Amino acid sequence: MNNLWIILKKELREVFRDKKSLAMMLIIPIFIPFLVFLMSFLFESQATTDITKYNEIGFAYEVTEIEKTLLESMGINIHEGTQAEMEQAFLANEVYVYVTKNNSEYTMHTKTSDESMYATTFMEQYFEEYKKVLQQNILTNANIDPDSVINVITLKEEVTKEDSYFASYMKNYAFLFIIMAITVSATYPATDATAGEKERGTLETLLTFPIKSRDIILGKFLSVSLSSIITGILSFALAFLSLYFAKDMFTIYANTDLLYNIPALIIGLLIIIIYSLFISGICIAIASKSKTFKEAQSALTPLTFISLFPSMIAFMIGMPMNNILAFVPFLNISMIFTDINNGIFNGIHIALMFISMLIYIVIILYIIIKQYKSEKVLF
Secondary structure (H helix, E strand, O other): OHHHHHHHHHHHHHHHHOHHHHHHHHHHHHHHHHHHHHHHHHHHHHHOOOHHHHOEEEEOOOOOHHHHHHHHHOOOEEEEOOHHHHHHHHHOOOOOEEEEEEOOEEEEEOOOOHHHHHHHHHHHHHHHHHHHHHHHHHHHHOOOOHHHHHOOOOOOOOOOOOOOHHHHHHHHHHHHHHHHHHHHHHHHHHHHHHHHHHHHOHHHHHHOOOOOHHHHHHHHHHHHHHHHHHHHHHHHHHHHHHHHHHHHHOHHHOOOOOOOOHHHHHHHHHHHHHHHHHHHHHHHHHHHOOOOHHHHHHHHHHHHHHHHHHHHHHHHHOOOOOOOHHHOOOHHHHHHHHHHHOOOOOHHHHHHHHHHHHHHHHHHHHHHHHHOOOHHHHO
């Protein structure tokens, strides 16, 4: 234990003395609030887009007085002309949709652009209302009460309050940014403690001391893990503060609980610790096989993408958690946190995730210790 403590102090001293390691540990978390506010701004811009400006609609037929009255009441600007004229106006974006008529059949000509899709929504609402007006006229002319036919049923809607799409999206993606920050912060100290020592020639000096390879590895492993945990906790705190302030800054989060609940905070902290141990071990294992600092950095670069994109895709497609996925590294931690954040607390999935991660950490440590007993790896 004394030798392990000596190695740990040595490695931590080097981490906190090195400006690049400190930058990775302390500066990267600062980007999380910027990401939270930037994404919130983009979400709000998307949600509050003024679609009423896409109400320029072309009609390649003579619009009746009934239609004009209804269109004007819905705020739709009417452009009448021949089909050739409306097609030309449509291509020039002077109208976003134009309608042709063949007896009682109406055809909407649209594009795949956002403007055309918004205009199509207007016209779908219009035709629903126009159809009701025609139905009422037919029934009235036949001396039938329109309400007795059209309004046969009454439909009410009762909405259960829960997080909005944007709030849920933001909370989960903020945690993914934290995982990415931990991954990035672990790469530099792991590289410096392994390939960096080889390149500087200090590893040979360290191996001359009466210290077991196991103690050297555990000391390096714990120092990298501690720096990663510091990054993770700092990132988590900044993410929480960012969400706290974002709730009052953006209207899309109104009447939603944007902050992490207590179970999410506890599980999140535990995930940060176990993930820091896991990713630190992987970084050391990969960097130990490298001959130079630059080679190790190149080898570790894909880890940043691996830690983020599988979880991002799983969240976007709404992949449900199961017992098998609880064993899949990177994916399991984000999916567990997403479930907890959404109020789904499955004890079996959580236990399987933590047990599997602990097993992976033990296996990684065994591989690293074996590497440090090999002269081919060390020299």
